[in-house]
Amino acid sequence: MSSSVVLVAGAAALSLALAGCGGSGSETASSKTSSLSDAIVPTVTEASTCPTAAPALDAAPQWKLAGATGSVEVIGSTDNTAPRVTVQAPFSVTETQVQTLVPGxxxxxxxxxxxSVCYEGVNGRDGNVFDSAYQRGAPVEFPLTNVVPGFQKAIAGQKIGSTVAVAMVPADGYPQGEPRAGIQKGDSLIFAIKILDVTG
Known part of the structure; x- marks a missing residue:
């Protein structure tokens, strides 16, 4: 995608916050977010970067999860490489599951x-990346009180510096779907996340 899609929750309903990252569209980030009720634009953290290089082809998965349908394998990021999430689609789970890949x-x-986190979001239905701070090369910052429940479940209680993965049920992501990110009603989502810092 050409825009940053961070999963955030508004007061009454889940909504996406869109921040520009130099996409091909003519809309600015402010014009995209102004039409979204309760949307929150994450702050891009300047202090560090998210690595963009792919992991080695022979890197072993740190987490293998068989779903209710399909399966997923996750290789977490390192200081020099982005994560890799490999999906045997369609992948779905009946319960949100969090795995600490590397404890901080x-x-x-x-x-x-x-x-402040680096993250990559993958749709279990088709295995497509729908959002990635790693692809943009820059972490984002946001309050956990404004993200979808599955993202909060993945991060809260972890230690700073941890690399984690989460496979979330639709109710912990977008129960009604989010067309702007290609997320349909009933889609299970997978995230690979590196927790860089707590800023507030």
Missing amino acids: DGPVVADTATV
Whole structure:
């Protein structure tokens, strides 16, 4: 996608926050977000970057998960490489599952914290990446109180520096779908996340 799609929840309904990342469209980030009720534009963190290089082809998966349908394998990011999420589609889960791929050694993240993260989101229905801070090469910052439940479940309680993955049920992502991200009603989502810092 040409725009950053961060999964955030508004007061009454889930909505996407769109921030420009130099896409081909003529709309600016502010014009895209102005039409979204309760949308939150994440802050791009300047202090560090998200690696963009692919992991080695022979890298072993750190998490293998058989779903209710399909399966997923996740290789977490390193200091030099982005994650890889391989989906045998259609992949779905009946319960949200979180896996710590590499534990961090920093403080524990509170469920109300504002965090800086690198992440990649993949749709289990078709295996397509619908959003990636790794592809943009820049982390984002946002409060966990404004993300969809599955994203908060993946990060809260982890330590800063951790690399985690989550496979979330539709109810913890977008129960009614989100067409702007190619997410349909009933889609299970997978995220690979690196928790860089807590900023608030």
